[in-house]
Amino acid sequence: MPSADKEEFLREVLSHIRFSLDREDIRYELESHILDKKDDYIAEGYDPKEAEQMAVADMGDPVEIGVELNKQHNPIIGWLWMITNAMVVLFVVWHIFVLGSQLLRLLFQENLLNDIPKENIVYQIDVDEKVKIDDTVIHFTHVVYEKNGDLNIFFKHYDTRLWGTGWSLAGIGTIEDNLGNEYFEGGSYASGGIISNCRRIVRNFSEEADMLIISYDYYNRKYRVEIPLKAGDTHDQDK
Amino acid sequence: MKIDKGFIAGSTTLLLLSLLDEADKYGYEIIKELEARSDKTFQFKEGTLYPVLHKLEKEGYVKSYMAIGDTGKERRYYQITKKGQRQLAEEKKKWQIFSQSVNKVIGGEVNAFG
Numbered sequence: 001m002p003s004a005d006k007e008e009f010l011r012e013v014l015s016h017i018r019f020s021l022d023r024e025d026i027r028y029e030l031e032s033h034i035l036d037k038k039d040d041y042i043a044e045g046y047d048p049k050e051a052e053q054m055a056v057a058d059m060g061d062p063v064e065i066g067v068e069l070n071k072q073h074n075p076i077i078g079w080l081w082m083i084t085n086a087m088v089v090l091f092v093v094w095h096i097f098v099l100g101s102q103l104l105r106l107l108f109q110e111n112l113l114n115d116i117p118k119e120n121i122v123y124q125i126d127v128d129e130k131v132k133i134d135d136t137v138i139h140f141t142h143v144v145y146e147k148n149g150d151l152n153i154f155f156k157h158y159d160t161r162l163w164g165t166g167w168s169l170a171g172i173g174t175i176e177d178n179l180g181n182e183y184f185e186g187g188s189y190a191s192g193g194i195i196s197n198c199r200r201i202v203r204n205f206s207e208e209a210d211m212l213i214i215s216y217d218y219y220n221r222k223y224r225v226e227i228p229l230k231a232g233d234t235h236d237q238d239k
Numbered sequence: 240m241k242i243d244k245g246f247i248a249g250s251t252t253l254l255l256l257s258l259l260d261e262a263d264k265y266g267y268e269i270i271k272e273l274e275a276r277s278d279k280t281f282q283f284k285e286g287t288l289y290p291v292l293h294k295l296e297k298e299g300y301v302k303s304y305m306a307i308g309d310t311g312k313e314r315r316y317y318q319i320t321k322k323g324q325r326q327l328a329e330e331k332k333k334w335q336i337f338s339q340s341v342n343k344v345i346g347g348e349v350n351a352f353g
Contacts, residue, residue, distance in 0.1 A: 013286070029266060029289060029315050036267040036310075037285070060284025068290035072297050 006034055006052055009062050016066030019078040026069060112199045113142060113154060120146045123230055131223040135159050143212060143227055151205035158195040173216030175202050177209035251291055253330040256323055259301060265314035292317055300326050
């Protein structure tokens, strides 16, 4: 005889369902059925306890039901389905995250320039020089000379084609001044998404120099940019 | 007369699909409807209905959804699909042929179910 206790009946049925994620739904469906039938028995005049026992007995053999239900809830297909869904969600979330962070970076592009405290600046020159290597555009935007002798070159670089070959920018080239000095020491920062924001620091740049020369000549790609410094002299005095 | 039988053993696709062809129903509704229409000839082990419903769903003959019905409680409703309706027509035809043949053998009216 099937058990007449509702919880015991449900537990027995569910114990045969191997695909655990479907258990809750099955439990809810079967329990609703028992409770509906119990209500009908109560309406016919049975007392609640008796009504529930009769309703459970009407369900039949929990082992048979559990075994047959399990056949319809295949764990392999079930899990494959869940995993596929999860991967689609992850893929979408990841793309939103990547695109979102790139947008944020675009919005806060000018931040690198703010890294230099105002009181350290000897002069700042706004530049607008663009050069192109293959599909990569390098856009020089600012030159800032600091009291400690550091010359900071700010530039952006980006690909003209979104999924372009992406000339990997090993460096912006040789840094010289009009006095014949060549500078090697320094460092650089970059933060980037679609457009990379970069800051190249040149140590101990001559205070006397009137011209910054950036020349690039690698792998048959060439450019030369001359940036006049200390338009600066007057700039400074204006302040 | 009572025919006491589980859903699993019997060929109940025809009965279930034709009930669902009239309206979307949840499990207990289906049971009540079957009992009422057969004057309680069909008295089922009610729990065995669900493996059959879930099988029909897996085969694409019905689909299920949660909804709050007249009783104000949330229930899993089953709805016949286009595929289910085609299957129903097929099963009806088979049943007619079958019942006619049985009648011929036992010497009843050939067109009793026709």
